[in-house]
Amino acid sequence: MAVAEPTTHGVMAPVTYRVTDRVQETADTFTLSLAALHGEAPPIEPGQFMMVYAFGVGEVPISVSGVTDQGEVVLTVRAVGAVSGAICAAQPGGTLGLRGPFGSSWPLAAAHGADLLVIAGGIGLAPLRMLVRQALSAPERFASFTLLYGARAPADLLYTAELERWRSGASVAVTVDVADSDWRGHVGVVPKLIGAARFDSARAHAFLCGPEVMMDFTVQALQGRGIDSQRIHLSMERHMDCGVGLCGHCQLGPTLICRDGPVYSHAQIARWMGVREL
Amino acid sequence: MPRQLDSVLAEIPLFSGLDDETLRLLAGCASNVRFDAGQRIMRRGEPADVFYLVRHGSVVLETYFPARGPVTIETLEAGEVLGWSWLFPPYRWHLDARALTVVRATAFDGACLRGKCLEDPALGYELMSRFAQIVIERLQWTRLRLIDVYETDGRR
Ligand SMILES: Cc1cc2nc3c(=O)[nH]c(=O)nc-3n(C[C@H](O)[C@H](O)[C@H](O)COP(=O)(O)OP(=O)(O)OC[C@H]3O[C@@H](n4cnc5c(N)ncnc54)[C@H](O)[C@@H]3O)c2cc1C
Numbered sequence: 001m002a003v004a005e006p007t008t009h010g011v012m013a014p015v016t017y018r019v020t021d022r023v024q025e026t027a028d029t030f031t032l033s034l035a036a037l038h039g040e041a042p043p044i045e046p047g048q049f050m051m052v053y054a055f056g057v058g059e060v061p062i063s064v065s066g067v068t069d070q071g072e073v074v075l076t077v078r079a080v081g082a083v084s085g086a087i088c089a090a091q092p093g094g095t096l097g098l099r100g101p102f103g104s105s106w107p108l109a110a111a112h113g114a115d116l117l118v119i120a121g122g123i124g125l126a127p128l129r130m131l132v133r134q135a136l137s138a139p140e141r142f143a144s145f146t147l148l149y150g151a152r153a154p155a156d157l158l159y160t161a162e163l164e165r166w167r168s169g170a171s172v173a174v175t176v177d178v179a180d181s182d183w184r185g186h187v188g189v190v191p192k193l194i195g196a197a198r199f200d201s202a203r204a205h206a207f208l209c210g211p212e213v214m215m216d217f218t219v220q221a222l223q224g225r226g227i228d229s230q231r232i233h234l235s236m237e238r239h240m241d242c243g244v245g246l247c248g249h250c251q252l253g254p255t256l257i258c259r260d261g262p263v264y265s266h267a268q269i270a271r272w273m274g275v276r277e278l
Numbered sequence: 279m280p281r282q283l284d285s286v287l288a289e290i291p292l293f294s295g296l297d298d299e300t301l302r303l304l305a306g307c308a309s310n311v312r313f314d315a316g317q318r319i320m321r322r323g324e325p326a327d328v329f330y331l332v333r334h335g336s337v338v339l340e341t342y343f344p345a346r347g348p349v350t351i352e353t354l355e356a357g358e359v360l361g362w363s364w365l366f367p368p369y370r371w372h373l374d375a376r377a378l379t380v381v382r383a384t385a386f387d388g389a390c391l392r393g394k395c396l397e398d399p400a401l402g403y404e405l406m407s408r409f410a411q412i413v414i415e416r417l418q419w420t421r422l423r424l425i426d427v428y429e430t431d432g433r434r
Contacts, residue, residue, distance in 0.1 A: 122428040152428040177423045181340070181348050184378065188352040189422045196355045211427035217418070 011244060014053045014097025017041075019090045020072055025158045028079045029123060030088045031065065033072040034096060041073050045105030046130035047235060047263045050075070051243040053097030054086035061240050061258070062087070063127035064101060073098065076126035076158060102243045104263040106131045106207055106233060115199035116142040118170075119218055120149045121190050121210025125158050127235050127262075128209050136169040145170040146197045150190035150214070152177050173197075190214060191221040201226035209235040216273065219266055229267035236261050236269065283308050283384070290331060292359060292408055300401060307390035313377035319360070320375045326363030327388045332356050335381035340374050352419075353378065359412050364388025 017034035024030055035041075044064045052075065053059040060083045066074035079088040090096055108116075108131055116135055120128050135145055147170045151157045154176055166172050173193045175186035186193065190210065206222050208215055215234050222232055236257050240250035245259030253272030255261065261269075284305035287293045293301065311330070313319055319330070319337060330337075334356055340348045351373060354360050360383070363371050369388070395402030 152426070156428065175353075177426070177428070179350050181338075181350055183350070186336070186353045186355065187338070187350050189419045191422075192419050193355075196357050213422065213425055214427045217422050 011099060014051070014059070014099050016095050017073065017098050019092050019094045019096065022090070022092055025076060026078075026156050028088070029076060029156075029158065030079075031074060031076045032087070032090060032096075033068060033074050034098065035070070035072045036098075037095070041067065041071050042101060044073065044101045044130075046108070046134055047106040047127055048101035048103050049127070049243075049262060050098045050100035051102065052077075052083075052087055053099070054083050054090070055095070055097060057086040058083040059097070059099075060084055060087070061102075061237070061243060063235070063237070063262075065126040065129045066133070067130070076123065076129075078123045099243060102258055104261055106235075106263055108134060108207075110231075110233075111205035111207075112141045113143065113203075115144045115204035116146070117197065117199060117204055117206040117222075118145075118147045119190060119194075119206060119208040119210075120147075121214040121218075122151055122156065123158070124208070124210035124214075124235070124237075125149055127237070128207060129159065129162075131207060132166060132170070136166060139169050143203075144199065146199065147172045148175075148190055148193040148197065149173070150175045150177070150193075150210070154179055154183050154185075171197075189217065191218040194218070194221040194225060199225075199227075203231075205231045205233065207233045209237070212236075212238075212273070219270075229270060230265050232266035233263060234266060234269075235263050236273075283310070286384070291357065292331065292412070296404070300404070303394055303401065304386070304391070307387045307394065308384050309387075311383050311385045313381040313383070315377055315379050317377045317381075318374065319377060319381070320371045320373070322371050322374050324371055326361060326369045326371045328385050329359060329361035329364050329388060330383040330385050332358050332360055333382045333384060335377060335379040337381055338376050338378050340376065342374060348374070359409075362409060362413060364392075365409065 016037045018037055019032050020035050021033035022030055044067055049061045049063045051059050052062045062075045062077055064073055065076040077084050077087045079085040118128055118132055175188055175193055179187050204227055206227055208218055219232055238250055238257055240258045241247045243258045245256045250257035284301040287301050287304055332354055337354045337360055339351045342348050360375060395405060
């Protein structure tokens with residue numbers, strides 16, 4: 001787990017950003033580019049998140065899915081409730097408040113020289129997109145790069161054009177839970193793809209994000225192939241409120257996800273993942 | 279051909295750890311097959327006297343609704359086993375299977391294998407436990423799909 005240097009940028013009070021671009025990814029998911037109204041966006045590490053405030057509605061944590069060459073912060077948001085719905089509805093020219101970035105980042109350097117596995121389910125590809133881009137920008141650092149990505153149906157896949165481009169630098173397998181007979185790709189759950197992936201389990205590192213149950217099954221499949229818990233990194237995107245380790249809403253065992261996470265090694269949190277009361 | 283096959287089989291996870299004698303026995307019931315993209319591999323209701331180990335390519339398991347046409351259930355890839363209806367009566371396929379791409383597979387004669395398992399209970403136990411493991415894994419994957427993880431309660 002890599003923890004970024006503390007930043008003073010919008011820790012408690014949101015900084016206003018203008019929406020410069022809005023792309024519809026799926027029926028309920030949008031990618032927004034946001035430019036700080038004053039000054040520059042802070043440095044952001046892959047895996048970190050921002051607290052995003054839809055003015056007058058509320059604030060929720062959203063992972064950063066990219067930073068543009070112009071320094072805009074890119075977020076991919078699925079509308080599941082009031083706040084995420086309001087963020088998705090923000091139009092170019094509109095404003096949102098951002099605090100952060102917060103949290104730990106993906107320890108990609110740990111995988112240098114080894115096989116790299118990135119495994120995402122649903123909106124879980126968003127927190128991994130910066131990591132994928134970083135890995136593809138220096139492919140010689142990895143023995144191999146495999147990306148396994150699953151969604152409910154073909155229409156729910158994110159970044160479809162970019163996924164195609166990633167195929168030139170990574171072995172990409174995409175699967176869906178349900179499809180009609182027009183779909184030419186895999187049909188089945190993401191962890192099922194692990195069986196056919198090629199990697200040296202004594203050294204490979206896996207980075208995963210998706211629904212917790214999907215991550216649970218995926219971890220089991222990875223361990224079944226001999227990957228050690230220390231080399232399985234995952235992002236725990238549970239409910240949180242303050243984002244800065246004060247309110248305790250996102251407590252997971254002895255850790256606070258907003259402060260110590262969201263990226264953990266499986267070894268760090270295995271004990272707490274399945275505990276129902278947490 | 280069977281002599282070559284037993285060394286190929288030794289590298290397949292399903293058969294890993296089996297002794298040479300057992301591998302030779304299995305190879306005696308096996309042959310290599312190839313299907314063109316689009317070619318039907320099995321059809322629901324037809325006799326299930328074989329199972330396949332997919333070595334290359336992708337297979338779609340489907341069923342047919344008169345009003346809707348073929349409905350995809352799942353795809354199987356290299357390294358996966360296709361077919362277990364040969365294990366138990368009435369030895370008929372439950373589903374259709376079609377090659378999505380060119381598929382190369384090893385086909386195992388079910389009647390031949392069942393005969394060998396009956397003659398040699400230790401081999402029978404070994405194969406049954408390996409198949410049970412595959413069936414359980416598929417069941418777990420299916421349960422995961424039943425939960426519909428991407429939709430539940432609006433959660434990711
Ligand atoms: C570190 C972190 C990073 C995140 N990154 C992203 C991202 O990049 N893109 C994105 O779309 N969402 C992301 N989320 C989830 C996002 O924060 C929630 O969807 C949002 O808080 C829901 O708020 P709401 O008011 O819109 O809906 P609510 O009315 O609060 O909730 C609507 C439904 O979503 C469920 N829900 C709420 N929060 C979560 C959560 N954290 N995980 C799963 N289900 C939840 C609720 O139980 C309810 O069923 C992230 C969460 C965390 C903790």
